[in-house]
Amino acid sequence: MAVMTYREALNLALREELTRDPNVFVIGEEVGLYEGAYKVTQGLLKEFGPKRIVDTPIAESGFTGVGIGAAMVGLRPVVEMMTFNFALLALDQIVNSAAKLHYMSGGQYNVPLVIRGPGGPAHQLAAQHSQSMEVYFYHVPGLKVVRPSTPMDAKGLLKAAIRDDNPVIFIESETLYNVKGEVPEDPDFVIPLGQAVVRREGTDVTVVAYMGMMYRAMEAAEELAKDGISVEIVDPRSLQPLDTATIIGSVRKTHRAVVVEAGAGFAGMGSEIATEITEEAFDDLDAPVLRVTGAQAPMPYARNLERAKTPTKEKIADAIRRVCYANGSR
Amino acid sequence: MAKAMTQKAAPGLGLDADLARKLLRDMLLIRRFEEKAAEAYALGKIGGFLHLSIGEEAVAAGATSVLRPDDYAISTYREHGHCLIKGSDPRRVMAELFGRVDGLSKGKGGSMHLFDKEHNFLGGHAIVGAHLPIAAGVGFAIKYRGGDQVVLCYFGDGAVPEGEFHEALNLAALWKLPVIWLCENNRYAMGTSLERALAQTEIWKFGETYGIPSEPVDGMDVLAVRAAVGRAVERARRDKTPALLEVRTYRFRGHSMRDPAGAVYRTKEEVEREKLRDPILLFRDRVLKPGVLSEDDVKKIEKDVNDLVDEAVAFADASPEPPASELFTDIFKESA
Numbered sequence: 035m036a037v038m039t040y041r042e043a044l045n046l047a048l049r050e051e052l053t054r055d056p057n058v059f060v061i062g063e064e065v066g067l068y069e070g071a072y073k074v075t076q077g078l079l080k081e082f083g084p085k086r087i088v089d090t091p092i093a094e095s096g097f098t099g100v101g102i103g104a105a106m107v108g109l110r111p112v113v114e115m116m117t118f119n120f121a122l123l124a125l126d127q128i129v130n131s132a133a134k135l136h137y138m139s140g141g142q143y144n145v146p147l148v149i150r151g152p153g154g155p156a157h158q159l160a161a162q163h164s165q166s167m168e169v170y171f172y173h174v175p176g177l178k179v180v181r182p183s184t185p186m187d188a189k190g191l192l193k194a195a196i197r198d199d200n201p202v203i204f205i206e207s208e209t210l211y212n213v214k215g216e217v218p219e220d221p222d223f224v225i226p227l228g229q230a231v232v233r234r235e236g237t238d239v240t241v242v243a244y245m246g247m248m249y250r251a252m253e254a255a256e257e258l259a260k261d262g263i264s265v266e267i268v269d270p271r272s273l274q275p276l277d278t279a280t281i282i283g284s285v286r287k288t289h290r291a292v293v294v295e296a297g298a299g300f301a302g303m304g305s306e307i308a309t310e311i312t313e314e315a316f317d318d319l320d321a322p323v324l325r326v327t328g329a330q331a332p333m334p335y336a337r338n339l340e341r342a343k344t345p346t347k348e349k350i351a352d353a354i355r356r357v358c359y360a361n362g363s364r
Numbered sequence: 365m366a367k368a369m370t371q372k373a374a375p376g377l378g379l380d381a382d383l384a385r386k387l388l389r390d391m392l393l394i395r396r397f398e399e400k401a402a403e404a405y406a407l408g409k410i411g412g413f414l415h416l417s418i419g420e421e422a423v424a425a426g427a428t429s430v431l432r433p434d435d436y437a438i439s440t441y442r443e444h445g446h447c448l449i450k451g452s453d454p455r456r457v458m459a460e461l462f463g464r465v466d467g468l469s470k471g472k473g474g475s476m477h478l479f480d481k482e483h484n485f486l487g488g489h490a491i492v493g494a495h496l497p498i499a500a501g502v503g504f505a506i507k508y509r510g511g512d513q514v515v516l517c518y519f520g521d522g523a524v525p526e527g528e529f530h531e532a533l534n535l536a537a538l539w540k541l542p543v544i545w546l547c548e549n550n551r552y553a554m555g556t557s558l559e560r561a562l563a564q565t566e567i568w569k570f571g572e573t574y575g576i577p578s579e580p581v582d583g584m585d586v587l588a589v590r591a592a593v594g595r596a597v598e599r600a601r602r603d604k605t606p607a608l609l610e611v612r613t614y615r616f617r618g619h620s621m622r623d624p625a626g627a628v629y630r631t632k633e634e635v636e637r638e639k640l641r642d643p644i645l646l647f648r649d650r651v652l653k654p655g656v657l658s659e660d661d662v663k664k665i666e667k668d669v670n671d672l673v674d675e676a677v678a679f680a681d682a683s684p685e686p687p688a689s690e691l692f693t694d695i696f697k698e699s700a
C-alpha cells in the first residue's frame with residue numbers, strides 16, 4: 035500500500051494499463067502536451083509518446099467516434115472528457131453507437147472503450163460545468179457506469195473498466211482529485227465492476243451514497259453516533275451494473291434506508307435505489323425509504339446558493355434522524 | 365487532385381471478360397436482391413424501414429472491386445448492396461431482413477444494421493452522420509497497428525450538413541488516416557434536395573477545405589467509380605492520405621418503402637430521365653457492343669443471380685425466428 039491522491043491513483047492505473055497492453059491508448063482534449071486539464075494524465079506523453087497519448091481538437095463527437103471505431107477493431111481506447119458536461123456533444127455516439135453495436139451486430143462487434151473525466155458538483159463552476167452526469171448514461175442498456183469515491187477505488191475500478199470488453203462510463207470528480215488514501219501498488223489489483231462496498235458498519239439505518247455525498251454521509255454518521263444512532267454506509271461504486279444484493283442485504287439488517295444523491299432527485303439514482311429497496315425488501319422496512327437529493331434547479335454560481343442546491347451533512351443527518359424515529363405506520 | 369469535370373473511366377483500365385462478368389454480376393445481384401426484398405416487404409415478411417439502392421448499384425460494385433478482403437467498409441442504413449458485395453452470404457443478409465435467427469446478427473439488427481465481421485463489414489448505421497467518426501477510428505486503428513488496409517466509408521449527401529461529417533473529415537486529414545470518404549450523392553435526403561440543404565452543393569469541394577484529394581465521380585458508370593476509388597485506395601494504402609469522392613448517383617425508388625414513388629419532391633420526368641442512365645443497362649451495352657461478353661454470357665449471369673436470390677429468400681423463409689432468450693444476449697460481452 036502507498037498513500038496517494040485520487041488523481042495519482044488514476045494516473046497510476048493508466049500507466050499500468052498502458053504498460054500492460056499495447057492496445058490501450060489515451061485520447062482527448064489536452065491529455066498530452068498540457069498533461070490533462072486536471073493533470074490526471076501528467077507525465078504520460080513523456081513516458082508513452084504521442085502515438086499512445088493522443089491530443090485532439092475540440093470535437094467530442096468526433097473523437098468519441100474515433101474511440102468507438104478503434105475499439106470495434108480491437109484497440110482499447112481511454113477517451114478523456116475534459117469534463118463530463120461536454121460528453122453531451124458525444125451523447126449520440128455513446129448511446130446510439132457504443133452502447134448498441136454489440137447488440138445490433140448479434141455479438142459480432144464489441145466496443146471495449148472507457149470514457150472518463152470529472153463530473154458532478156464542483157466549486158462554483160456554475161450551471162454548465164457542475165452537473166451530475168451519470169443519469170444520462172445508466173438508463174441505457176449496453177453501458178456500464180462507474181463512480182469511484184476513493185483513491186483505491188479510482189485505481190482498481192479504472193483498471194477493471196479498461197479491461198472490460200464493453201463501453202464503460204467512468205465519472206470522477208473535481209472535488210476528489212486531491213483526496214488522499216491508501217492504494218495497493220500491485221499492478222494486478224483490480225476491483226470488479228458491479229460490487230458495492232460497506233464503508234461503515236452500523237445497525238440502525240442504511241445510507242446509500244457515493245462520491246462527495248458518501249463523505250458527507252460519513253461525517254453525518256460520526257455526528258449521529260454521538261446520539262446513539264448507528265449508521266451503515268453502502269457505496270455502490272458501480273451504478274450499472276448495480277450491486278443491489280449488498281444494498282438489500284444491508285437494509286434487511288438495519289430495516290431503514292436513506293439514499294443520497296448530488297443531482298436533482300427527479301427520476302434519479304435515488305429513485306431507482308429506493309424503488310429497488312421497496313420492491314425487494316418491503317417487509318423488512320420499518321419506515322419508508324427517504325431520499326436526500328440535490329434541488330430541482332440548475333447549479334447556481336453564488337456560494338450560498340450552491341450550498342443550498344447540494345445535499346449537506348446537515349440535510350443528510352436530518353433525513354437519517356427522521357427515518358430512524360419514523361415507523362411503518364407513518 | 366480535384367477536377368471540376370466528372371471522371372470518365374480510365375481507358376487503360378483493362379476491361380477483360382472476368383472483370384466485366386464480376387461487375388455485371390455484382391450490380392445485378394444487388395438489384396435482384398432488393399427487388400425480392402421489396403416483394404417480401406409487400407408480403408409483410410420484412411418490417412420496419414426498408415431502403416433500396418436500386419439505381420445506385422454501380423457505386424457498391426465499382427468501389428468494392430478495388431478493395432482487398434482485409435479492407436473495411438462501413439455504411440448507412442441503405443447498405444444491402446455494400447454488404448453483399450463486400451462478401452456477405454445473400455442468404456444470411458435476407459434472413460436478417462426477415463428478422464430470423466440465421467441472419468447476420470441473428471435478426472437483431474435488421475435491414476438498417478447489417479454487420480459482418482468475417483468480411484470486415486462494420487455496419488449499417490442509421491443515425492445520419494454518426495458512422496463517419498467511427499470510420500475515422502477504424503482508420504486510426506489501422507495506422508496505430510502499422511497496417512496497410514483502408515476503410516471505405518459510404519454516406520449520403522444528407523450527412524454533409526451534419527457536424528460529424530466535418531469533425532471526421534478534419535480528424536482524418538489532420539492525422540492522415542486511410543479513410544476513403546465516399547459520398548453517395550443521390551441528390552436527395554428523404555425529400556430534401558441538395559439545393560435546399562447545402563450552401564455548397566459541389567460536395568467534393570469540401571475535400572479542398574480539409575486539404576485532401578477529392579473529385580466528383582459519375583456514379584452511374586461502374587468503371588468510373590472503380591477507377592476513382594482505385595486511385596483513392598492506392599493513395600491511402602501508400603501514404604495514408606484520406607480522400608473525398610462525391611459519387612453522383614440517383615435512387616430510382618422512394619426514400620424507403622413508405623415513400624414508394626418519391627413523387628412529391630421530384631418530378632416523374634426527372635425520375636424517367638435518370639432511368640435512361642440505369643447503370644446496369646449502360647454497362648451491359650458497353651460490354652456487349654465490343655463483344656467483351658456475349659448475350660449468352662449475360663443470360664447466364666442473370667440466371668445465376670436469380671437462382672442465388674431465390675435461394676436466399678427460401679433460406680430466410682425457412683429460418684426460425686430468434687429464440688426469446690436472444691432478447692437478453694449480446695447486451696454486454698461477457699469477459700473471458
Ligand SMILES: Cc1ncc(C[n+]2csc(CCOP(=O)(O)OP(=O)(O)O)c2C)c(N)n1
Nearest residue numbers: 442490491492520521522523550552553554
Ligand atoms: C441524425 C438523423 N437525423 C435524421 C434522420 C432521419 N433520416 C433518415 S434517412 C434521412 C435522409 C438521409 O439522406 P442521405 O444521407 O442523402 O442518404 P440517402 O437516404 O439519400 O441514401 C433522414 C433525414 C436520421 N436517421 N438521423
Ligand SMILES: [Mg+2]
Nearest residue numbers: 520521552553
Ligand atoms: Mg441522399
